[in-house]
Amino acid sequence: MTIRTVPTTPFAGQKPGTSGLRKKVREFQQPHYLENFVQSVFDTLEGAAGTTLVLGGDGRYHNRAAAQTILRMAAANGFGRVLVGRGALLSTPAVSCVIRRSGAFGGLVMSASHNPGGPDADFGIKYNIGNGGPAPEKITEAIHARTQTIDAYRILDTADIDLDRLGSHRLGEMSVEVIDPVADYAALMESLFDFDLIAARIASGKLTLAFDAMHAVTGPYAKAILEERLGAPAGSVMNGVPLEDFGGGHPDPNLVHAHDLVEKLFGAAAPDLGAASDGDGDRNMILGRHFYVTPSDSLAVLAANATLVPGYRDGIRGIARSMPTSQAADAVAKALGVPCYETPTGWKFFGNLLDAGRITLCGEESFGTGSDHVREKDGLWAVLFWLNILAARGESVGDIVRAHWARFGRHVYTRHDYEGIDSAAAAELMAHLRASVPTLVGQGFGGDTVVLGDDFAYTDPVDGSRSSAQGVRVGFASGARIVYRLSGTGTEGATLRVYIERHEPDVARHGLDPQEALADLVTLAGELAGIRARTGRERADVIT
C-alpha cells in the first residue's frame, strides 16, 4: 500500500454553506472534486496526526463511494483511527454522539440533509469538530480558503474495505473500526429519557405513535429504539429502510413532504403522536392527532416541560433559538428566569453557548431541536422528549400545546419559501430590503408601527466573533415580525424564505388558521420586498 500525492487544481465554489458543502452528485463525482475538499479540510486541521476521526453519512447515493475515498485519504493524511458506521451510515446526531463518546478529534458527515438523493440529486459533506458540533465559521472559512489554493492531495493506494461487517481493518498505518451506527446513540437516549415509563404507557395502549423515517437514515435508529426497546408495534416506523434515493421522495419532514404521515395523523384512527425526521436524522416534525406543532412551539413546549424528563429534571440553564424562529421560547425563558439567546440561522452558532454551559436547549424554525447532550440538532431525541412528556402528562399533544398557548399566548407563525428563483434577482431583492427597511422605522401599517428595520448581526457572547448579514428584520411595536433571508442549503438557484410571526394573547383566537391570522402580514411582506415583481412568483412554493 503506497501513499500517492496527486496533483490537482482548485475548483471554484467549494464554499461551505449553512451546513457544509452541498452540491449536485454529478459535481461531486468529477475527478478530484471530493478529494480536493477533503484534503482542504485535513490541511486546515492542526494536531490531527495519530488521532481518531468519525465518519458516517445518511446513506444517500454516493455515500459509500465517498466513504471509501475518505478512508483512503484519512490513512494517507496520518489519522490513527477512523470509526465508521456500518454501511457508511451514521445519523448526524449519532456522529456528534460518537465523536464525544470516543474523544475523537472530529468527524466527517456525508449528507445533504433534507435535499433529495440519487444520481441527479444532491450530496454533501461537513466537518465537525471535537465537541461534536459543526465547524465554526473561522474553520469553514479556512477550509474554503484552502480549496482555492490546493495543488495536491494524498491518498492511499488500496482496495475498498468491507463496510457492511462490524470489525477492524487496517489501512496502511491507520485502523478502521466499522461500528454499530445505533448502539452509542441508543445508550445516550436511554440515559436521558424515562424509557420504562414510555414503554409502560405504550404497552397499556394509551400511547400510540407513527414515525416516518422517509427512507432515510433514522429507520434503523427508530426501529431499534421505538419498536424494539420501547415496544411500539411493528409498523409504527414507516418508510424505515434507508434507500439511496429516499424512495424518490424529498426527505424533509414538513407538512408538504411527509405526506404519508400527515395523512395518517389527520385521518381516522390517528395515533397520539406522529413524527418524521429528515435525510440525516437531525430534523424533526411533531404532529398530534389532527394537530401540527410548529418547530418554534415545539422548542417552547419542551422547555416548559423539561423537568418531567429525567435528563433535564434539574431544570434548564438557558435557551437559544435562531433569529427567524418564533419568540415562543423567549416567553418560556422569561417565565423560568433563564436567558434566551438569539443566534443566526445554523446549528454551528449554538456550539459555544452549549460548551460554555449557558444554554441547555436550543432550536430552530427549520425543524431542528436539540440540547447539550450532543452538538447537533437531533430528530429522534425530540420525538423521545415528546413521548416522555406525553407519557408523564397523560394528555394529548393538542391539549398540551393549547394549554401552553393559554399560558404564554400563541406566537402565530408561518414560513413561506420561494424555491429555485433566479440568484441575481434574489440578491437584488435582498439588497433592496437592506437599503429600504431601515427607512420604515416609525411608519405605521394596519395599526402597528415599525420599530426595527435592520440586517441581523450577531456577536457571539462567548468568543466575541461577529457574523453579519444574517437576515433582514422588520419588527413591529406589537412584537410582530417579518424576516427575510436566503437559504444557505440549496443547490439550485436561490430560495427566499419569508418568516412571519405575531403574538396572539387572546385564547378565543388561538384556533385560527395561521394563514388567515397572518394574511395581512403576508401581503405586506410581499409588498415590502416586491416579491412578485422581482421573482415573477405569485405565491410561495412551500408554506409551513
Ligand code: G16
Ligand atoms: C441546516 C442547518 C440548520 C439551519 C438550516 C437552515 O439544516 O444545520 O441549523 O437552520 O440548515 O437552512 P436554510 O439555510 O436552507 O434556511 P440541515 O438540516 O439542512 O443541516
